[in-house]
Amino acid sequence: MEEFLVWLVWVVAALALLASGLAVVLFSNPFYSALALIGNLASLAVLYLLLEAEFVAAAQVLVYAGAVVVMFLFVIAYLGGQADTPWAGGPTLQAVAAVVAAGAIAVEVVVVIALQADERLSDAADVGEAFGSPAQIGNLFLSDHLLAFEVTSIVLLVAAVGGVILGSAMPRPRERGER
Amino acid sequence: MLGPGIAAYLVLSVVLFATGALGVLLRRSPLIILLALEIMLNAGNLALIAFARRLGDGDGQIFALTVMVVAAAEAVLGLGLIVAVSRQRADLDVDRLTSLRG
Numbered sequence: 001m002e003e004f005l006v007w008l009v010w011v012v013a014a015l016a017l018l019a020s021g022l023a024v025v026l027f028s029n030p031f032y033s034a035l036a037l038i039g040n041l042a043s044l045a046v047l048y049l050l051l052e053a054e055f056v057a058a059a060q061v062l063v064y065a066g067a068v069v070v071m072f073l074f075v076i077a078y079l080g081g082q083a084d085t086p087w088a089g090g091p092t093l094q095a096v097a098a099v100v101a102a103g104a105i106a107v108e109v110v111v112v113i114a115l116q117a118d119e120r121l122s123d124a125a126d127v128g129e130a131f132g133s134p135a136q137i138g139n140l141f142l143s144d145h146l147l148a149f150e151v152t153s154i155v156l157l158v159a160a161v162g163g164v165i166l167g168s169a170m171p172r173p174r175e176r177g178e179r
Numbered sequence: 180m181l182g183p184g185i186a187a188y189l190v191l192s193v194v195l196f197a198t199g200a201l202g203v204l205l206r207r208s209p210l211i212i213l214l215a216l217e218i219m220l221n222a223g224n225l226a227l228i229a230f231a232r233r234l235g236d237g238d239g240q241i242f243a244l245t246v247m248v249v250a251a252a253e254a255v256l257g258l259g260l261i262v263a264v265s266r267q268r269a270d271l272d273v274d275r276l277t278s279l280r281g
Contacts, residue, residue: 006182014191021195021218025202030210037214044221047191050182051232056224056240056247063247068217068254075258076210079265098204106197113189122184125235132240140237141244148241152248159252166259 010050016043034072041065053132180232188229196222207272209264213257220250 020039027033041064048057113121130136141149199222202215224243231239265271 003181010182010187014187017191018194018198021198024214024218025198025205025211027211030208030214033211033214037217040218041221044225047188047225048228051188051228053228053231053240053243056228056243059244059247063251064217064221068251071254071258072210072214075262078262079210079271095205098201101204102197102201105200106194109193109196110190113186113193117184117186121186121189121233124180124185124233127232127235131235131237136237137240137244140241144238145241148245152245155252156248159255163255163259166256166263 006050009046013043013046013050017047030076031073034069034076037072038065038069041069051132052127055132055134055137185229185233189226192222192225192229195225198222207274209257209261209271209273212273213254213261216257217250217254220246220253 016039020036020043023036024033024040027036041060045057045060048054048060196219199215199218202218203212206212206215224246227239227243227246231237231243261271264276268276
């Protein structure tokens with residue numbers, strides 16, 4: 001029974017993940033794309049929970065749905081989301097090549113996984129209650145991965161300073177319509 | 180482990196990555212290209228966390244959290260660039276941003 005419920009949750013989350021991913025890519029209005037990204041991130045968080053990565057799932061919802069998507073929505077509202085229609089005027093050579101390339105990536109890697117998918121990929125390790133908990137993540141971050149943790153904070157600082165500079169110190173807009 | 184095996188999560192992650200790649204290649208609005216980039220990074224995260232579960236090792240989750248932080252920084256800078264470009268030009272179309280072409 002529990003097995004069936006897990007499968008049910010997995011199938012629903014997987015379908016929501018793929019559908020919302022396609023929606024992000026194919027909506028012509030960027031505002032709707034950003035809203036569809038919230039569904040994408042939420043279904044990913046469900047899959048993380050099934051993989052017993054509780055802290056990552058919580059961070060996913062907080063950082064992405066809470067911060068990144070809100071920032072996207074503010075910028076799209078500020079710029080007045082201009083619609084662009086990927087299929088306007090029939091498929092161009094570039095569009096056909098894009099679909100072929102993306103399909104090729106998917107088929108190639110799925111074939112490789114199918115060739116390798118024996119018991120090595122189906123037998124998951126036995127993990128205890130603590131796996132994926134904030135305590136375990138914190139221990140790892142402050143012991144084995146302390147350098148990554150500190151470098152990450154510097155990356156965030158540089159990005160914040162860069163964002164402020166990009167947003168404020170640009171020269172006054174020259175008259176529209178040149179070029 | 181209840182439910183589908185790790186291979187199912189990996190296939191899902193690949194299809195999601197291909198969806199994001201399709202968006203980056205297909206669309207011309209830089210905003211949607213950034214959104215599709217986030218999808219590609221998340222597909223990588225899903226594979227990392229699936230392997231962390233397979234190996235029973237928390238290092239994959241640490242890697243995924245770091246990728247998340249880098250994705251947030253990338254979104255900040257990408258959106259800053261888009262806003263800066265939109266102040267100079269009225270239209271946002273990556274095919275027409277050719278000022279730096281040699």
